[in-house]
Amino acid sequence: MARSATDGRIRSVPMSSGPVVTRFAPSPTGHLHIGGARSALFCWAFAKRAELEHRARSGTPGQGGRFMIRIEDTDQARSSDESARGILEDLAWLGIEWDDGPTLEVAGADGSLRTIGAQARDVGSYFQARRVAMYNAYIEYLMSIGRAYPAFDSADELDKLRKMAVAAKQTFKYPRPADFTFGQPCTARIERAKKGEPHVVRFAMDSSAVIVRDEILGDVKIAPGEVDDFVIRKADGFPTYHFAVVIDDELMGVTHVMRAQEHLANTPRHVALQRALTRLDTKQPFRTPSFAHMPLIMNMDGSKMSKRDKAKAARKAVKDLMAKDTSVTPAALAASLQQDTQMVADFVAGENDNLDLAGLIAAKLGVTLPEIEVWDFRRNGYVPEAIINFIALLGWNPGMKLPDGKDLEKFDAAFMAEHFSVDRVGKTPAKFDRAKLQSFNGDYLNALTDQQFAAKWRAFLAEYEPEVLAKLLTRGESAFSILAAAVKPRAKTLRDGINAVRFALVADDEVAYDAKALDKLRTPDAKNAPQGGTPRTGVELLNAARERLASLGQSDWAAGTIHTLLEQLAQQLGIGIGQLAQPLRVGVTGAGVSPGIAETLAALGRSSTLSRLDRCLALVRV
C-alpha cells in the first residue's frame, strides 16, 4: 500500500493503484438538465480515454477507467424513482453509458433487450437513500473524535439570525456553541440527541486554510474561517449532500471529480471533510480526488440556464394574456386545465415553479417553452449525435485542424473518448446558442442517406406526432419515402421537418389558397410566353398542365415520369419548366413554396393532384 519510505505515515493511496473512476451523480428531482448531460459526457469521456489507453498497454479490461452513476436521493421530499429512471433513460438515449451504477434495460436497434450498468465493483447501493447506515457510522465516528456535534437550533431561530446578518450587511456564519471544544466529543449534546431531541449534526471545521487544487482553474485558496460548521446530517436522519458525496466518493473509489463550477464554492467543505475522515474498514485516511470544475452553461442573455426558465416563460405567457384579457384568471385557467386552483394561483404568483404545470399551460396557450432538459430537445426533434457534439464544444474543443486548415469541430462520442483531456477544458462560461445546435442537427440529418433519414423521421413521428405520421402514410409507403427525401435537406430538426410537408397533411378540399398567389395566376406574364409571343396567364398554363397530367395513368404516376412530362410540355409551350412549376405549386399547395414540383405531385398522388388542381381552377375563375 501507499506507505512512504521516509516517514512511514500513510498519506494517500496513489491513483495508479486502481482504475480511474469518474462519476455523474444526479439528484432525481426532475429530468436531466442539458448541463448535467454535458457533465456526464465529460466524465464519461475522461474515464473512457483512461480505459482505452490502459487497454492499449494490454491492461485488464475495466481496470483502466470506469464511469459510474450514483443517484443522490437524500432529499426525501423531492426525489422520485420515476425521475431517476428518466435521467438514466436520457443518458442512455444520448449514448452515455455507465460501467457501474443502477441497471437500466434498453432496447437495441434490433429490438433485443440489453442492460446498462451493473454492480461491478461491490461498493454497495448506487442509491444514497439506501446507504444511510453507513453515513451514520461515519457521523458517529466524527462525533466521537470531536469533529462533529449535534445542534438543536430550530429552523426559525437560524432564519432570524440570518436575516439579522443580512440587515447588518454581514455574512451569516453559524456560531460554534460554547460548550463544544474542537477535538473533544461533546457528550452532553450527544446524550441529548440520544434521548430523541430533534437535532442536526454539524461538522466542526478546522481553522486552517483550504487549498483546492483544480485541474481547470488552478489552485483556489480559501482563507481560514470562511467556512462555518455546516450541517452533515439533517433532522430527518439523512445526510446532506456534502457529507454523502465525500463518503461515497471515497468508498466507491472515485478518483476524479468533474462537475460544474457552481460546486466550486462547496469544494472546501469536501476537502475539509476528507482531511478529517478515516476509513472505518481499512483505517486509512480519506483520499482527496482530483477536482475539475467545468464552466457553467448560460442562457443567451447571460443568466444561468435553469429549469426554472421554463416556469418563468409559462408564467409570463399567462400574465401577458391576463393583461390583454381580463376574463382570464388563475382560477379559470386551473379549471380549464383541470388542475388545483391554489396550485395554479401560486404558480402564476411565482410561489412555485411546477414544471409539469408549466408544460400544461404552454400547451394550452400554444407557447413554446425554452428547451432546457434533454427530454425537451428529444421531443423537439434533435438527434443525440448533434446534441453530444454541440454540448462537447461548450467548454471543450479538440484543438485540432482539418487538412484544409479549418478547426475540427464535428466529431462523435467515440472521438471524444479517444481525445478528451481536462487541460483543453475552458474556464469561461458558455452561452447556449440554439441556432448553432440547430445547424449541427440539420447537418447531421442532411448527412444521412434518404433511407436512414426516413427511418429516423418515421420513428420520431411515431413517438411524438402519431397523427401526422398516420396522415402521411395514408398516401402510401412510396409517398412517404418521397416526402422524407424532400424533407431531409429542409429540416433543421425532425420536428420542423413537418413544416416542409404541411401541404400533404391537409385534405384536398381544405387547401388554403393564398389570395396573392391566385391573383398572380390570373395575370398575363410575358415570361409565360415563348420568345416574343403573347403573354399567357398562369391559369392557361395550369389548364394545359392539368390536361397533360390527367393523361398519365395511375401506374405511371412517379416523380421521374412527371418530370419528363412537364419538361416536354414546357418545351412545346416554349417556356422554362419553372414557368410551369410555379402555377402547379400554387394549384396543389395553395402557395408558391414546396419541394421539387415532380416530387410534390408524386407524393400527393394522381387523384389528389388532379382534384386540387380542379379546385384551384374553379376558385381562380371566380
Place this chain on the structure above:
RNA sequence: GGCCCCGUCGUCUAGCCUGGUCCAGGACACUACCCUUUCACGGUAGUGACAUGGGUUCGAAUCCCAUCGGGGUCACCA
C-alpha cells in the same frame, strides 16, 4: 454585501502556459452574389473581437498590476 471564478467577433471558440510567424484563424448567425423550378441544400465573398488603463519589453491578445464588467456561492436542495 463577504468569499470565489471568469473576461478574444452577436454566439461557440483557436491562439495565451513556451511574448515576434496575429493589422488575430475557424464555426454558427447575418449580408451579398452564384447555382436553381419556388423553398431549402450546396458554392463564393463580406461585415465583425483581443473589456479599459497602466506597466515590463526592441516587441504583448499572450507576462504583471489596477479599474470596470459578467458569473457562481453564501440552506436541515443537490
